[in-house]
Amino acid sequence: MRRRYVIGTNVVNALDGVSLTINKGEYIAIMGPSGSGKSTLMNILGCLDTPTSGTYVLNGVDVSEMGDDELSDVRNREIGFVFQTFNLMPRYSAVENVALPLIYNGVGLRNRTHRAETALENVGLGDRMEHKPNELSGGQRQRVAVARALINDPSIILADEPTGNLDTKTSIDIMSLFEQIYKSGNTIIVVTHEEDIARHARRIVRLRDGKIESDMDNPNPTMA
Amino acid sequence: MKTIRQIYEALRMATQSVVINKVRTLLSLLGITIGIFSIISIFTVLDAVEQKIRDNVDKIGSNVMYVGKWPWTPEEGQTEYEWWKFVNRPSVSTKEFQEASELIKTAESTALAVSIYNITIKSGNRSRKEVELIAATYDYPEMRPTEIRDGGRYFTPMESNSGAQVAIIGTKLAEDLFDDVDYAIGKTIKTNNISVTVIGVFETEGTNMFGTSYDEQVLIPYTLARSFVNLSWYDKDFIIKGKEGVATADLIDDIRSVMRRLRRLPPSAEDNFAVNESSGILKQVESIFSMINLVWGFIGGLSILVGGFGIANIMFVSVRERTALIGIQKALGAKSYTILLQFTFEAVLLSIAGGAIGLFLIWIGTLVATYGFDFEIGLTLKNIVIGLGISSAIGAVAGIFPAYSAAKMDPVRAMSK
Numbered sequence: 001m002r003r004r005y006v007i008g009t010n011v012v013n014a015l016d017g018v019s020l021t022i023n024k025g026e027y028i029a030i031m032g033p034s035g036s037g038k039s040t041l042m043n044i045l046g047c048l049d050t051p052t053s054g055t056y057v058l059n060g061v062d063v064s065e066m067g068d069d070e071l072s073d074v075r076n077r078e079i080g081f082v083f084q085t086f087n088l089m090p091r092y093s094a095v096e097n098v099a100l101p102l103i104y105n106g107v108g109l110r111n112r113t114h115r116a117e118t119a120l121e122n123v124g125l126g127d128r129m130e131h132k133p134n135e136l137s138g139g140q141r142q143r144v145a146v147a148r149a150l151i152n153d154p155s156i157i158l159a160d161e162p163t164g165n166l167d168t169k170t171s172i173d174i175m176s177l178f179e180q181i182y183k184s185g186n187t188i189i190v191v192t193h194e195e196d197i198a199r200h201a202r203r204i205v206r207l208r209d210g211k212i213e214s215d216m217d218n219p220n221p222t223m224a
Numbered sequence: 225m226k227t228i229r230q231i232y233e234a235l236r237m238a239t240q241s242v243v244i245n246k247v248r249t250l251l252s253l254l255g256i257t258i259g260i261f262s263i264i265s266i267f268t269v270l271d272a273v274e275q276k277i278r279d280n281v282d283k284i285g286s287n288v289m290y291v292g293k294w295p296w297t298p299e300e301g302q303t304e305y306e307w308w309k310f311v312n313r314p315s316v317s318t319k320e321f322q323e324a325s326e327l328i329k330t331a332e333s334t335a336l337a338v339s340i341y342n343i344t345i346k347s348g349n350r351s352r353k354e355v356e357l358i359a360a361t362y363d364y365p366e367m368r369p370t371e372i373r374d375g376g377r378y379f380t381p382m383e384s385n386s387g388a389q390v391a392i393i394g395t396k397l398a399e400d401l402f403d404d405v406d407y408a409i410g411k412t413i414k415t416n417n418i419s420v421t422v423i424g425v426f427e428t429e430g431t432n433m434f435g436t437s438y439d440e441q442v443l444i445p446y447t448l449a450r451s452f453v454n455l456s457w458y459d460k461d462f463i464i465k466g467k468e469g470v471a472t473a474d475l476i477d478d479i480r481s482v483m484r485r486l487r488r489l490p491p492s493a494e495d496n497f498a499v500n501e502s503s504g505i506l507k508q509v510e511s512i513f514s515m516i517n518l519v520w521g522f523i524g525g526l527s528i529l530v531g532g533f534g535i536a537n538i539m540f541v542s543v544r545e546r547t548a549l550i551g552i553q554k555a556l557g558a559k560s561y562t563i564l565l566q567f568t569f570e571a572v573l574l575s576i577a578g579g580a581i582g583l584f585l586i587w588i589g590t591l592v593a594t595y596g597f598d599f600e601i602g603l604t605l606k607n608i609v610i611g612l613g614i615s616s617a618i619g620a621v622a623g624i625f626p627a628y629s630a631a632k633m634d635p636v637r638a639m640s641k
């Protein structure tokens with residue numbers, strides 16, 4: 001895949017021929033220095049963006065030519081996002097935040113709330129259901145985000161610098177949560193520039209200047 | 225089902241947002257409020273006026289003519305009211321009335337009435353100034369029917385013809401003079417040193433479209449008035465009610481030819497009298513209202529336009545403030561139309577709230593008019609629906625542009641805001 005940004009006469013090849021196969025159930029870290037194209041790749045993998053050229057096949061379906069609303073559907077069903085800045089709805093309670101993707105899937109209120117409550121219990125926030133994001137710590141907010149990412153049982157969990165705004169101890173908590181999610185059969189892609197974080201993954205892909213610099217298995221993953 | 229739920233969710237989110245930004249919201253609604261207030265208040269007043277007109281026409285029948293010196297509207301083809309021409313016309317005399325009543329074959333009944341203004345009425349040590357005294361012949365109530373309250377009665381033909389010292393008075397006057405309306409019957413009132421006995425009190429009428437009301441008037445037999453004022457000084461109304469089924473135009477023709485004959489006008493001479501349709505004044509009122517309508521409607525339209533821009537503006541601000549949240553919603557799978565609906569609903573809701581405030585103010589106004597000023601007027605369901613309909617339409621039109629700008633946002637860029 002290639003992804004080119006054109007700003008005036010300036011052309012940036014954010015992804016300059018990246019070829020990657022990720023299998024179901026993998027736990028993979030994408031690394032690289034700032035500006036190497038991590039976020040660009042992540043956006044494409046998350047169906048938030050499409051490649052300028054090349055194709056992206058997700059679950060056997062070519063999504064690279066899809067329109068906005070089709071991509072919305074794919075994101076809703078196939079992708080669970082965990083962002084560095086949590087990206088929760090500030091006026092919604094934890095349950096409402098977690099249930100949000102289900103709204104776009106047409107799930108009714110009672111069913112939605114029930115599933116969101118279960119998801120929150122699974123990430124250890126059973127006693128914080130009605131809290132608003134500003135009433136929760138950073139680690140708790142990220143747990144809400146993880147619960148939200150898992151709510152629609154997606155094909156991929158995509159995490160962009162998930163611990164970037166967390167202290168070390170909380171980061172370890174979140175990484176152990178990822179470990180647990182991975183063990184239960186989910187596919188996880190973590191974008192990070194931190195070696196410590198990347199080492200939790202079973203495979204590490206390194207980007208530089210929009211190209212894959214290396215793609216290696218991690219024989220000794222850190223078990224949080 | 226899925227779509228309905230999305231619509232419901234959009235509505236819910238929109239409501240939350242409206243409720244949260246109360247003050248800012250209220251300010252931006254002012255235009256819509258003023259606009260709906262002006263437009264629907266015209267409709268409301270107009271409806272009330274129309275109802276009054278219809279009631280009046282129902283009461284007196286549509287084919288009642290007033291013959292006198294003065295036309296009620298400028299004559300056909302004239303824009304100016306040529307009062308200098310009318311002032312020198314002869315008044316309808318009692319003799320003319322009697323002769324014409326015989327000759328006008330299309331008339332069902334006729335009456336001669338004269339209004340004497342600024343009369344002082346006394347009873348015991350109480351008095352009322354500026355009362356309108358109407359002296360009229362027997363058939364007068366057929367042209368202006370108002371029921372007489374139980375316990376009272378109308379003149380007998382005998383009383384009417386002989387000029388008996390009897391009177392029927394309005395409720396307001398009865399209250400002022402006797403405190404209790406029912407005490408009035410049989411009491412004596414004095415005017416111009418003549419004592420008359422109250423034999424009846426009119427049912428409360430309220431102010432009618434002519435700006436007059438029986439409530440503060442005194443009705444006496446025509447012949448009685450002759451005994452204390454020189455009636456030839458007064459302009460009299462010769463009132464004619466047409467027979468059922470006679471067309472207004474035929475009735476007018478009949479009246480004109482009889483009057484011209486009585487006054488011996490040569491064919492070349494203009495009429496020296498005016499034949500006024502009782503509905504003519506109503507038409508005049510309507511034409512005045514259509515002017516007011518136009519002006520008020522223009523103000524209302526302008527306010528609504530301003531209000532629409534206000535709403536569009538507040539919505540653009542709202543979209544800008546919530547850009548990051550829109551990004552999150554889209555990332556999580558919200559489709560363009562969900563976002564579009566959400567913001568359009570928000571605008572519609574705002575606009576409806578603005579309109580509802582306007583309607584509420586009108587409602588207060590109708591209560592004040594009805595109970596404070598005795599002018600019966602009501603905010604009808606039809607007008608409420610029209611008001612809210614206009615509001616939602618404006619909201620939808622004003623909201624669609626900001627909503628569209630939200631709907632087409634790129635999620636990645638929106639989230640980074």
Ligand SMILES: Nc1ncnc2c1ncn2[C@@H]1O[C@H](COP(=O)(O)OP(=O)(O)O)[C@@H](O)[C@H]1O
Nearest residue numbers: 005007012014033034035036037038039040041
């Ligand atoms: N929306 C954009 N418009 C223009 N250039 C962009 C845009 N997004 C990223 N880039 C450029 O693409 C390159 C890769 O960016 P990015 O994928 O954000 O890298 P990383 O996440 O690894 O820091 C950078 O040179 C960046 O400036």
Ligand SMILES: [Mg+2]
Nearest residue numbers: 035038039040
């Ligand atoms: Mg980045």
